[in-house]
Amino acid sequence: MAYLFNEEDLDLYETVKDFCENEIKEQCKEYDVSGEWPTEIYEKAAEMGLNALEVPEEYGGLGLERLTVAALMEEMAKADAGFVTTITASNLALKAVLIGGNEEQKQHCCDFLLDGKHAAFCLTEPMAGSDAGNSKTTAVRDGDEYVLNGRKCFITNGAVASFYVVTAMTDKTKGVKGMSAFIVEAGTPGLSTGNHENKMGIRTSNTCDVVLEDVRVPASAMIGEEGQGYSIAMKTLDMSRTWVGCGAVGIAQRAIDEAVAYGKERITFGKPILKNQALQFKIADMEIRCETARQMIAHALMLMDAGKPYSKESAIAKCYAGDVAVQNALEAIQILGGYGYSREYPVEKLLRDAKIFQIYEGTNEIQRVVIAKNVIGKF
Amino acid sequence: MELLVCVKQVPDDSVTVTLDASGKPNLGGITPVVNAFDTYALEMATRFKEANGGNVSVITVGDLKENEKSLRSCLSVGASTAITVSAGDADAACALACGIPAAGTYDVIFCGSESTDVSAAQTGIRLAAALNLPVVTNVLALEPADGGLTVKQETEEGYRTVSVPTPCVLTIVKPAYDPRYPTMKSKMAARKIPISTVTVDAPAASDAAKCVKISAPAQRQAGVKIQEKEAADAVAKAMGMLIDRKLV
Known part of the structure; x- marks a missing residue:
């Protein structure tokens, strides 16, 4: 879980976690196979207000801290990365309006998300x-x-x-x-x-x-x-990349959770497989990657909060978290072995979901271009 | 109508509770939650309010700090006010019987039919007796009627429709729908609602019914595996075992 320090934020987190566990995690399996749009899940989420987490307070939003929203996004991604993609995509469109729009446009578009609509x-x-x-x-x-x-x-x-x-x-x-x-x-x-x-x-x-x-x-x-369109689009992507990273961290964390749960139960040679140091090291490496990606997201969000430049950090957060999601999903499959390769178990889906995080909202190659430009500068 | 829902905080019933060396339930580390039957009662009261107007309040017995999270959870899913009753060692029904008249005037008092921790199913009926109010147990649905309510009661055979005047007490069982989730907005709004405390001098717990002993349910015995190679042999062995036990 991302960084929540007060009881009230933890309470919100528990509510969203409960919703994700009971209304998304299992239900999305069927839609993963059919590829259909899960209307019922999105209607429930809209009713709960999950579409509008990033609407600023002055336009009728909840005024949540960015770190709090990040924790909630991560939890949604843990349940289903497709679900969080829908939520972040709506907020991506909204960000462009908030960055470049006038007051009337901002209120109008915020109202759509507050009404549970998508963008x-x-x-x-x-x-x-x-x-x-x-x-x-x-x-x-x-x-x-x-x-x-x-x-x-x-x-x-x-x-x-x-x-x-x-x-x-x-x-x-x-x-x-x-x-x-x-x-x-x-x-x-x-x-x-x-x-x-x-x-x-x-x-x-x-x-x-x-x-x-x-x-x-x-x-x-x-x-x-x-x-001004290109400039607005680039500023929008600069900001939204960090949020895409939250989704990737959710996948990376789910991969750890699934691998640990399985590894404690699966017995080979008379003992649970996680008694083997080789697999413990795999879990440790997964955790190192996941936690450092999460830290990078928190760092980029804190720079946004402070009004400091965050383009490089946002690109690092997205790029690294996307890579970590893929690596952790691969390791989870390896730990589950043949079962990991089977659609009966949830980890092969994690890999299929993770891959897009290296592609959309700026490929990880483009992120590296952004990072390099920030480091090297013009010469 | 003024609707009051009595709620009890219980250990999360999805966690297995063990007994400690002295035979007491080991509740350390188990998250307290609102009793599931009380959440059904709150949802039913809230739906009734939404359809017919009125207000929903929740009331619990015990320390405000210990119960605050549960009460705020209720405030985020339909209740508009919350009250705690401080009543020393009095049991829940006695404490509520003293606390409710001190807290306000209510047309319908909802209780969960039982709690998921001790499942005694006593509070609703004893509360009604103490307040001298009519009570309908195991209620699945309710509608307003002249001077009172028409309620659908679950019986062992099926359902019964009962008319009851208000004020009254209803004990609620699981209806066909689930309690709603709080919205992000209602959750945050619930943080700001003040919770009042009513302190009463309730009579100490009655000894008419007392807990003699708590014991863990017997553990399931390992089953018998029939591992004959041929189906006919396996069936013969299974039938033999059933005949030995005089089950067939």
Whole structure:
């Protein structure tokens, strides 16, 4: 568990833990197989207020400390990483509005999450993933409106969002400085979604293309000013990466918990396998990785709280936690042996879920680029 | 209507309780929780309030500090006020019988049908007797009716519909639904609600019913494995054992 020091936060944590244990952990197994959207789980979570944990107090949120939210996110990820992906993706879209939007936009979008709705951040395109500046989606001014055309892909919450934050080129000649960001509400004519991706993991989350065909939005739907879209998107990702790390740590911790529980019960050569020092060392290494990843997340969050630069630390937190999630899931499978490889046991799912944490919201290669740039500087 | 739910804090019933050397339950390290039957009662009272208006209060016997977490948990899932009764050594029914009139006036007093720790199922009926109120036990559902309530009572054979005037006491069994989860918002709001304490001079515990001894349930004996190679031999052996015990 992440770092909670007062009784009230622990009480909230226990409530969320209880919900995750009883309403998500077992139920998500069926959806992991079918790949269906677990409506009932998300409705219960929305009722509980889990969608809106990051809504600031001034917009009707709870005013929770970032570290408290991190502990709750980790617990959700322990139960199911697809579930926490849905929650963090909504908050990713909200972050863009909170970073670059005006007061009216901020309140409007916060209200969606407070009502238990989902949101989607639409930056990635078929030819613009890590190279986000290569966006082909356009937004052309027409009187008091902008007309958006293009195709976004791998959009988390694409088919279930109530609002979308969409980046589009308002001036292709200016490169990334010609990119702008818009709030597009679900149901706007011309906005449609493609097929739900049949993913390797995080199968309780929805991922699909978002297609924009002559989508008209009022000029007031622009976040910030023309040309600020790329900057807003990068600032949004800088911040959200730490939160993605929370999900990865949840997987890494679950891998430890499952490996320890199994290793105490599994008898070989007349004794539990965890009596073997070789396996104890594996557990120790898993714990070292998990705890240091968690510490890095806490450090990045404390820098955010203090208003200090956190770009490098956020990238380290996401990159390291993503790697740790994969390593710990692999080790858990190894400790469970043949059972670990079987879908009857939960650890093979952890590996399938963990892998995306090295890919989405900036691949771990891009994170290393960010980290290196921060360390080396311009030369 | 003013609805009052009597709650008791018990050791987490998902944990196996052992006895110590002196034969007392070893409760160290076991998280205290609200008795499951009382959570059903609170959910039923809250649903009744949501459908028909009114207020839900919770009351418990004992020290405020020891019970605060449980009471705040109740405040986050429907109750709007919470009261503790300080009554020295008095047992729960006596303490509540003195504490409830001192705390306020209530139309319906809900109790869990029993507690998950001692399962005596005494508090509701003894409380009703002490307050001279009608009582319906094992209630599954209730609706308002002229001058009182219509309640659905679980019996050994099935169900019975009973009319009861208010004020009254109801003891609640597990209904078809589960208690709700608190929301993040209600959980945080519950932190700020003041909890009042009523101090009463209740009569000491009655000795009409007293606990003589606590014993652990007998451990399950190891079963008998039939390991004959042929199915026919295994069936013959199993049948022989049943015949020996005069079970067939």
